[in-house]
Amino acid sequence: MFVDIAKIYIKAGDGGNGAISFRREKYVPKGGPDGGNGGNGGNVIFVVNSSLRTLMDFRYKRHFKAEAGQNGQGKDMTGRNGHDLIIEVPPGTTIRDEKTGDILADLMNDGEKKILVYGGKGGRGNAHFATSIRQTPRFAQNGEKGQELWVILELKMIADVGLIGFPNVGKSTILSILTAARPKIANYHFTTLSPNLGVVEIGEGKSFVLADIPGLIEGAHEGVGLGHDFLRHVERTRMLVHVIDASGIEGRNPIEDYYKINQELEKYSSNLGNKPQIVAANKCDLPGANENIKCLIEELSPSDIKVFPVSAAQNKGFRELLHEVVIMLDKLPPPKKFEVEEVDVYYRKQDNTSFEITFDKEVYVVSGPAIDNILRSVNFDDYESLQYFQRMLRRRGIIDALREKGIKDGDTVRIDEFEFEFLS
Ligand SMILES: Nc1nc2c(ncn2[C@@H]2O[C@H](COP(=O)(O)OP(=O)(O)OP(=O)(O)O)[C@@H](O)[C@H]2O)c(=O)[nH]1
Ligand SMILES: [Mg+2]
Structure with a gap:
């Protein structure tokens, strides 16, 4: 088979950060929170362009990044979403995950599209975190990181x-x-x-x-x-x-x-x-x-x-x-599609709920996507933000899981780079 190969790096846009802002109005000394949400990051999308016949263009350009979402702003203004990045490939291009070798896409027909990495979601502004008790939340959520991946493009060139x-x-x-x-x-x-x-x-x-x-x-x-x-x-x-x-x-x-x-x-x-x-x-x-x-x-x-x-x-x-x-x-009809097994790994939504607890020199270490997700909205200098953080730990079942592992009051828990004492 005649094969043309290129290795490229793709990265979806990061989500914009949510804003921390408070309303300022005449005669209203303490306005409510009005920090808007961050915009979503752009996706990286591959599209077949049937007038392309080789992967030659990828010899010169190897890094492809979609635009980030803009940060939220005061007055409840949502940040603009990042534009998607479109990468054109010739018909017959298969795309593999460089690490696992899995085939992520097999693109054949003109105009056929596939989103390979998704942009990060925008973070929520502080307005989102206001409740009847917490009227002035001084924290907002950071945007999610866009997915990134090294991929191998492979064109099995079909001679016309x-x-x-x-x-x-x-x-x-x-x-x-x-x-x-x-x-x-x-x-x-x-x-x-x-x-x-x-x-x-x-x-x-x-x-x-x-x-x-x-x-x-x-x-x-x-x-x-x-x-x-x-x-x-x-x-x-x-x-x-x-x-x-x-x-x-x-x-x-x-x-x-x-x-x-x-x-x-x-x-x-x-x-x-x-x-x-x-x-x-x-x-x-x-x-x-x-x-x-x-x-x-x-x-x-x-x-x-x-x-x-x-x-x-x-x-x-x-x-x-x-x-x-x-x-x-x-x-004449276009060339026949190659039969390849497609692995659907990157269409799945990001997993935001799983976590893992390990024990490292007397310290309980909690990590995983659930943690990353919660951490996006913590301001460790703010009391209310910490309370929100603890509630999320409880709601996601992390506190229960720690208890099951045998944690006692006074033991140390590490989450990301923060360490604190466990108190039930
Ligand atoms: N006079 C003349 N000679 C030609 C022409 N085309 C090719 N040749 C010669 O014919 C010989 C064979 O040419 P190739 O192109 O190698 O032939 P091929 O069909 O690819 O041969 P294989 O690969 O062995 O199957 C060479 O010496 C060429 O120079 C032509 O139009 N006129
Ligand atoms: Mg010959």
Whole structure:
């Protein structure tokens, strides 16, 4: 398989912090809390753009960060949400978690979207924490951090068009003049041992992928020559350019060549036999080619197979051939989706309720997402905030869990970087 790979870092925007603010009005000495909520951070979203064909752009830019949410403000003003960051990828891109290797997304169709990391939620402003007893909360909630991840982008490039034909007919030479690929070209059979790939640019940002495939010979369907391996690749292409040596310089007859190769394709699979095909009658610069081409066109005209006389050596005749390829590709269905197992890890909402208690040198240490979440809204210098904190510990079952672990009054508890005495 032809694989293009890039490793990139993505980070969703952090949530904005909630504001601590109090109303100031004329003749109202002690206004109520009016700190607004922080805005949510932007997500990082991957979108398929079918005019892209490679992962080349990711060689230059590797870090992608979505915008953070803005902080809340006084007068109950909510911070603006951060914009999502859109990353465009070509069809056929799979995205893996760099650490676990799990496939997080397999993007195929134009416009298909996937959110891979979610922005952090904005923190609540102090207005949110006001109650009938706690009328002037001097604490607010900080925004949640946006998720971050290193991912591997993998593009299994599917060749739109495969160049097939007998050995030495000029397949690699054709690839080299139509694309930036530099395959080995030589005057002997089986110069090409594995498929080469190139991108043919046809202007207006349009392109297609062309594969040069090792020469086929009789018996290829049974594995003769370089056989099966690449016939499998050919099966995924959308159409074939059947390259024929029109000069007959190796003593074969071009018309027979045409039928023999097609028989091999047919015997390998009917899918391959039925693939749309046009003929590139190559080496038309050599003597005798014109006569052969006339016969070939005559032979194939009833079957509607178009024949294009070309010379890869002189770079002649390819404009017409490419024109036809583009017309055909436009009418053909897009390449087939790869079957891969998708692991849905990052669609899950963040887990805000689990925690863990460990015992470290006489100290009970509480950690986990539940703690991180509660800590976002604690101001340790503020009495009411601490009371709120304790209530949350109780409500989340953390106090009960500590008791179950055997904690007694006076023992030390550590949460994040804070240590305090346990009092029930
Ligand atoms: N005169 C002439 N020679 C050509 C033309 N195209 C290719 N050749 C020559 O034919 C020989 C084989 O060319 P390749 O492109 O390596 O052929 P191939 O089909 O890729 O061969 P395999 O990889 O062995 O299957 C080379 O010596 C080329 O220079 C052409 O249009 N005219
Ligand atoms: Mg070759």
